[in-house]
Structures are given as structure tokens and as C-alpha cells.
Amino acid sequence: xxxxxxxxxxxxxxxxxxxxxxxxxxxxxxxxxxxxxxxxxxxxxxxxxxxxxxxxxxxxxxxxxxxxxxxxxxxxxxxxxxxxxxxxxxxxxxxxxxxxxxxxxxxxxxxxxxxxxxxxxxxxxxxxxxxxxxxxxxxxxxxxxxxxxxxxxxxxxxxxxxxxxxxxxxxxxxxxxxxxxxxxxxxxxxxxxxxxxxxxxxxxxxxxxxxxxxxxxxxxxxxxxxxxxxxxxxxxxxxxxxxxxxxxxxxxxxxxxxxxxxxxxxxxxxxxxxxxxxxxxxxxxxxxxxxxxxxxxxxxxxxxxxxxxxxxxxxxxxxxxxxxxxxxxxxxxxxxxxxxxxxxxxxxxxxxxxxxxxxxxxxxxxxxxxxxxxxxxxxxxxxxxxxxxxxxxxxxxxxxxxxxxxxxxxxxxxxxxxxxxxxxxxxxxxxxxxxxxxxxxxxxxxxxxxxxxxxxxxxxxxxxxxxxxxxxxxxxxxxxxxxxxxxxxxxxxxxxxxxxxxxxxxxxxxxxxxxxxxxxxxxxxxxxxxxxxxxxxxxxxx
Numbered sequence: 057x058x059x060x061x062x063x064x065x066x067x068x069x070x071x072x073x074x075x076x077x078x079x080x081x082x083x084x085x086x087x088x089x090x091x092x093x094x095x096x097x098x099x100x101x102x103x104x105x106x107x108x109x110x111x112x113x114x115x116x117x118x119x120x121x122x123x124x125x126x127x128x129x130x131x132x133x134x135x136x137x138x139x140x141x142x143x144x145x146x147x148x149x150x151x152x153x154x155x156x157x158x159x160x161x162x163x164x165x166x167x168x169x170x171x172x173x174x175x176x177x178x179x180x181x182x183x184x185x186x187x188x189x190x191x192x193x194x195x196x197x198x199x200x201x202x203x204x205x206x207x208x209x210x211x212x213x214x215x216x217x218x219x220x221x222x223x224x225x226x227x228x229x230x231x232x233x234x235x236x237x238x239x240x241x242x243x244x245x246x247x248x249x250x251x252x253x254x255x256x257x258x259x260x261x262x263x264x265x266x267x268x269x270x271x272x273x274x275x276x277x278x279x280x281x282x283x284x285x286x287x288x289x290x291x292x293x294x295x296x297x298x299x300x301x302x303x304x305x306x307x308x309x310x311x312x313x314x315x316x317x318x319x320x321x322x323x324x325x326x327x328x329x330x331x332x333x334x335x336x337x338x339x340x341x342x343x344x345x346x347x348x349x350x351x352x353x354x355x356x357x358x359x360x361x362x363x364x365x366x367x368x369x370x371x372x373x374x375x376x377x378x379x380x381x382x383x384x385x386x387x388x389x390x391x392x393x394x395x396x397x398x399x400x401x402x403x404x405x406x407x408x409x410x411x412x413x414x415x416x417x418x419x420x421x422x423x424x425x426x427x428x429x430x431x432x433x434x435x436x437x438x439x440x441x442x443x444x445x446x447x448x449x450x451x452x453x454x455x456x457x458x459x460x461x462x463x464x465x466x467x468x469x470x471x472x473x474x475x476x477x478x479x480x481x482x483x484x485x486x487x488x489x490x491x492x493x494x495x496x497x498x499x500x501x502x503x504x505x506x507x508x509x510x511x512x513x514x515x516x517x518x519x520x521x522x523x524x525x526x527x528x529x530x531x532x533x534x535x536x537x538x539x540x541x542x543x544x545x546x547x548x549x550x551x552x553x554x555x556x557x558x559x560x561x562x563x564x565x566x567x568x569x570x571x572x573x574x575x576x577x578x579x580x581x582x583x584x585x586x587x588x589x590x591x592x593x594x595x596x597x598x
Contacts, residue, residue, distance in 0.1 A: 071170040074120065076162040077134065079146040083126060085135030087175050089182035104145035107222035112145035113152065114220035116161035122185070124171040124178060134167060137178055138185040194246050195239075201231035201252070223252065230256035237262060248272045254289070261296035264303070270296060278544070285425065287544025294417045305366040313368070319358040321373065325402070328390050331377075332358075335370045337386035341379065346372070354378050364409065408524070411548055415523050418546040419514075425543045426469045426510050435502040438540055443502065446509045453516035453530065463488045465511035470504065523548055527556030 090102055104112065111118070121139030126132070136143055143163060150160035171178050204217055205228035215225050233256035237245065241262045245255045248268065254275070261267045274292035281288070313320050327333050335346040344350070348370045351357055356372040372380055382390065446454055461484050467474040475488040489504060496504060517530045535553050539545055545553065 070168060072166045072168045075165055075167055077121075077123070077165045079143050079150060079163050081133065082121075082123065082143055083130050083133050083135050084140060085124065085126070085137050085178060085182070087179040087182060088136060088138065088140060089179065089185070090138070090140050102140050102144060104141045104148070108141060109145050109148060110222040111220045112142070113149045114216060116149070117142045117146050117163040120164040120166045122168060122181070123165050124168045127173055134165070137168070137171070137182045139163075139165075195235075195242060198231050198235050198242075198252070198255075201228060202235045205229060205231055227252045233257075233259050241268075244268050248275070250275070257289075257293055261293065261300050264296050264300050267296050281544070283542065283544050285428065285542055285544070287421070287425070287542070290421045290424065291418060291544065291546040294421050295414070298413070298417050302366050306361050306363060309361050309366070309368055313359055313361075319373070321358055321360050321371065323360040323363050323369065328386075331375065332356075332371055332373045333375045333380075333382070333386070335372065337383055338372060338375055338380040339383055343381075345383070346380065354380075364406075411523055412520050414546065414548040415520060418549055419518065421546070422518075422538065422543065423465075423468060423514075425538065426507070426514075427471055429541055430469045430503045430507045430510075431471060432503075433500075435506070436541060438537060439502055439506055442537055443505045443509050446512060447505070454512050457512040457516050460515070462511070462515065465514055466507045469507035469510055523552040527552055527559060529556070529560065532556040532560070 117139075119139070119142065121143060122137045123134040123139075124137055126135045146161065146163045153160040168178075171181075201218075201221065201223065204214065204221075207214065214228065218225055218228055230253045234242075234252055237255060237259045241258065242255070245258050245268070248271070250258055250271075254271070258267065258271055261271075270292045271289065274288040275286075277283070277288040278286050310320060321332065324330070327337065335348065335351055338346040338351075340346055340350055351370065351372060354372055356374040356378050358371045358373045360369050360371060361367070362369050372378060375382075461476075461481055463476045463484075464474045466489070470489070470492065472489075472492060475485045479485070493501075493504060513530070513534045517528055517534060522528065522531050532553055535545060535549055
């Protein structure tokens with residue numbers, strides 16, 4: 057009875073046997089498709105990349121090599137038809153194991169006895185295996201890391217798996233965030249050579265206009281400056297996060313207005329001499345200030361979102377038609393001419409608002425840097441002079457800091473909970489960091505003192521308006537110290553330091569000029585000729 061389509065008999069595709077082999081005993085088959093040559097990116101195509109090597113170091117070769125018996129000068133040996141890169145990774149892992157006097161792993165292999173002396177088929181099989189291998193997509197990789205991060209397994213086991221995948225433990229947590237990137241944003245991030253953590257951070261702000269461009273520029277600056285702490289990236293990310301938070305708040309307020317069925321109009325910087333005015337400029341019929349509550353029955357009742365402050369501004373869209381009067385201040389403003397001085401004052405105010413915001417954003421990045429700095433295993437040569445100068449000096453600012461009895465920033469820089477959290481100033485812990493001091497080795501005692509001194513600098517000198525007008529020399533000294541330690545100054549910090557140094561140079565020139573002027577005056581007085589003065593005779597004593 058002949059076999060029907062439903063009862064066909066499967067057959068083996070080829071003749072082969074499985075074996076565990078020593079990677080040192082193998083040779084490269086002369087018909088292996090992958091040759092030892094340099095690729096366009098300057099790499100040897102037969103050598104394993106970092107990710108493959110990491111997995112082989114941790115778990116050994118997982119996919120069997122395909123081998124065939126050799127003939128000629130290599131008679132009796134097995135040659136690699138495909139799997140050359142895996143075998144080279146196994147050799148490198150074996151070398152590391154031997155250096156540690158540990159056993160190394162054999163590699164799994166399928167031995168194709170049927171291909172001995174069948175060179176044409178061997179070449180074709182090798183070509184097909186290399187040419188038609190399709191790499192998993194980046195999103196596949198991210199999803200796999202995300203799945204691993206969510207698995208309920210011991211941390212050490214999870215870390216081992218991450219290491220085998222060529223990842224750090226921090227990458228596992230980042231995968232969940234990075235997986236939320238849109239396909240286009242993911243492609244853009246990969247094109248920009250963002251790593252997994254950078255992709256996750258990019259996802260947070262991908263909706264912000266210009267986010268990719270700003271992060272690319274920041275990454276390029278870090279690379280150019282050799283900044284391994286990603287300082288420029290962190291500043292750019294902080295600005296983008298603040299911009300997103302601001303935009304989200306504005307959108308949320310707009311949705312609230314829409315839900316309340318309140319008409320909204322576009323915000324303007326200047327409402328003078330327009331038919332629409334903020335309620336703060338208007339009076340009720342009895343001369344009282346207008347409020348959203350008193351005005352809600354007016355047909356012109358509306359609102360806008362102040363996009364600079366992310367707050368609701370209540371308006372009347374036709375104040376004159378609806379019989380409202382201007383406040384005296386608003387009426388005076390309408391009569392005033394919008395001259396250059398007024399516009400300059402407005403521009404100055406906008407600059408102050410923008411720079412205050414930038415200064416506060418830089419502060420958070422600086423705090424994170426200081427936390428990392430205090431966790432370093434060793435202190436640079438700059439740390440002890442800074443500490444000793446601060447605590448042995450006579451600075452009023454340092455004395456004021458000590459008198460505050462604040463420990464929150466010191467605790468943050470040390471990476472511990474504030475021992476005085478929730479306590480009042482007169483109810484402080486007597487020895488707030490006693491436990492930490494007890495378990496800190498003498499070699500690392502500098503970190504406690506640096507955290508203490510850093511808190512003093514930040515609280516006493518780096519307040520919101522520190523960038524304005526006359527720049528305190530201590531601000532310059534502090535930022536200069538941090539920059540020398542590897543901190544990347546933000547734009548506002550760089551501008552402040554430059555302006556402060558210029559002020560110092562100008563002051564030094566004035567002092568030098570005054571000193572020279574005083575010296576010349578003194579010399580002219582000493583060298584002046586003595587003239588005789590007419591003196592009245594002194595009466596004789598009675």
C-alpha cells in the first residue's frame with residue numbers, strides 16, 4: 057500500500073554524530089566560508105565580538121559547531137565548517153581558565169562524516185550558514201532583557217545571566233523603560249549609538265522636541281572630553297526632563313479647562329491695549345478686584361495657560377464691552393509707552409527666570425556627581441586641601457552652616473538616610489553619623505568629611521541667585537574644584553565661572569592701579585621741597 061500525503065515517512069537530512077571536543081584540537085576547514093580578513097570597520101571577521109565572548113566566558117559554547125573529518129596534511133583531525141567565531145571564543149575562555157588554574161569547557165559539535173572529501177557540499181553548507189543567518193532585532197534583544205529583569209530569581213543568578221549577555225545589572229532595569237520607545241525613536245537611538253541605559257533615558261523625554269538632537273550633542277561632548285561620568289548627557293537630560301514636566305503640566309491644565317467647558321485662548325506676554333485682559337487687571341462694577349468666582353457669569357469668561365510658568369491665567373475676552381474697568385495700575389500701564397527701557401526690563405526678567413531655572417536644574421546633576429564622588433575608593437590630591445581649608449578657616453559661611461545643624465545634604469552625598477529627617481532644629485541626633493563613622497575605614501574617612509564640606513558649599517554659596525551680579529569667589533572655587541574632579545559644568549555654571557573670573561581680573565587691575573597711584577602720591581610728598589612758613593612770635597611767658 058502506497059503512502060498517502062497524510063502518512064509520509066520523515067527522513068534524516070544528513071548523517072552526523074554529536075560529540076564534545078577540545079577547541080584546541082580543531083582546525084579550520086579549507087572550505088570554510090568565513091576567512092581571516094579585516095572587515096570594513098577594521099575588525100577581524102573570524103574573531104568573536106564582546107557580547108559573544110561574554111556569553112562563552114559565562115556559559116561556554118551553546119550552539120554546536122559543525123565539523124568534518126580532514127584529509128591530506130590534517131588527516132585524522134576535525135575541521136570547522138561553521139562555528140569558527142564560537143571556537144575562537146572558546147579558546148579565549150580556555151586561556152582565561154588556565155590562567156586561574158581552573159578547568160576549561162569542551163565545545164559541542166556535530167561531526168559530518170558524510171562530508172569527508174565532499175568539498176563542494178562543505179563549501180555550500182558553510183556559505184549558506186553564514187549568509188542566511190538573520191540577527192534578532194534590537195527590539196527582540198531589549199524585550200529579552202526586559203523579561204529577564206522581571207523574573208523572580210536570585211539577584212546573583214540574574215547578575216550572572218546579565219554578564220553572559222554582555223550587560224551590567226543596571227541595564228536590566230533600563231530595558232523595561234527602553235522597551236517603551238516607539239519604533240522610530242528606537243531606530244534613531246540605535247543610529248545615535250545610545251546604549252541600553254541611554255535608550256531608557258531617551259524614552260523618558262522622546263516626546264520633547266529636539267530631545268534626540270540635544271542628547272546626541274551631549275554624548276558627543278562627553279566623548280570628546282573623555283567624560284566617562286556622562287556629565288554633559290546628565291545636564292541635557294535634566295533640562296529635557298524639566299521641559300517635559302513643564303509641558304505635561306501645561307497639557308494637564310488645558311485638559312482641566314476643557315473638562316470644565318471653559319474657553320481657552322493663546323497666552324500672550326503682554327495684554328496691554330488689547331480687548332482681552334487678565335482678571336488681575338480688571339475691577340467689578342463696585343470697584344472690587346475681579347476673581348474667577350466673581351467673573352464666571354460673564355460671557356467673556358475664559359482662561360489661558362501661561363506657558364512660561366505653567367499656570368492658569370483667568371481672562372475676560374471682551375472686558376470693555378462687558379462693562380469692566382481697569383485697575384489703576386493696568387490703566388497706567390496702558391498709557392505708558394512701550395519704550396526700549398521697558399522692553400529691556402522685560403528681557404532682563406525673562407533672562408533671570410531662565411537662568412534661575414537652569415541653575416536649579418544643574419544643582420540636581422551636581423548633587424548626583426557629589427554622591428558618586430564620595431563613593432569613590434580613593435580621594436584625589438585636591439580633596440584634603442579643600443577639606444582642611446574649610447574646617448580650619450574662619451569663614452562665616454562655614455560657621456553658619458555648622459550652626460544650622462543640617463544633615464540632609466551630607467546624608468545624601470554619603471548615600472544614606474538623613475538621621476535627622478522629620479526632627480526639628482532643636483531636637484537633633486547628637487552623633488548623626490556615628491554608625492557610619494564606626495564602619496568606615498581610616499583610608500576612606502575623607503569621604504565623610506568631603507560630604508560635610510560639600511554640603512556647606514552647596515547650602516551657603518550655591519543658592520538660586522548665586523549666578524547673578526557679583527559672583528562670590530567661593531562659587532568659582534567650588535565649581536573649579538568639581539570640574540577638576542571630572543564634573544561637566546552646565547552652560548549656566550560655565551558662564552558664571554567665566555564672568556566671575558573676569559570680575560576678579562578687573563578687580564585685581566583696579567587694585568593694582570590704586571596701589572600704584574597711592575605709591576606715586578606718597579613718593580611726590582616725600583620728595584617735595586620744604587618752604588619756609590611765616591610764623592607769629594610766641595609770647596613770652598608771664
